[in-house]
Amino acid sequence: QVQLVESGGGLVQAGGSLRLSCAASGRTLSNYVMAWFRQSPGKEREFVTSVWWGAGVTSYADSVKGRFTIFRDHPKTTVYLQMNSLKPEDTAVYYCAARIGPPSRLPNALDYWGQGTQVTVAS
Numbered sequence: 382q383v384q385l386v387e388s389g390g391g392l393v394q395a396g397g398s399l400r401l402s403c404a405a406s407g408r409t410l411s412n413y414v415m416a417w418f419r420q421s422p423g424k425e426r427e428f429v430t431s432v433w434w435g436a437g438v439t440s441y442a443d444s445v446k447g448r449f450t451i452f453r454d455h456p457k458t459t460v461y462l463q464m465n466s467l468k469p470e471d472t473a474v475y476y477c478a479a480r481i482g483p484p485s486r487l488p489n490a491l492d493y494w495g496q497g498t499q500v501t502v503a504s
């Protein structure tokens with residue numbers, strides 16, 4: 382079992398940046414895919430980005446390509462989401478999630494979830 386704790390959310394102006402963190406504890410992450418999802422009111426939870434921990438393979442939703450970057454810190458067993466050029470439509474609760482690989486963009490396929498962290502982008 383993996384425990385995930387997100388942090389780093391907050392209020393930023395459009396065009397600004399935030400870095401989210403997801404600290405993982407439990408089993409080794411070598412076989413796991415770590416992912417970020419987001420959900421705003423009235424919308425389904427949607428995939429943002431993921432990284433296959435051991436392989437380093439990443440994937441991004443089209444809506445965030447070129448603006449968001451996922452990266453991992455092996456000693457800290459932490460994954461980060463660097464969010465640049467933020468837009469109001471990026472406003473959502475951001476969730477860290479994990480599953481044993483291979484990657485999946487379907488929320489139901491992710492087995493472990495953090496509590497979420499709110500990101501609000503003001504106009």
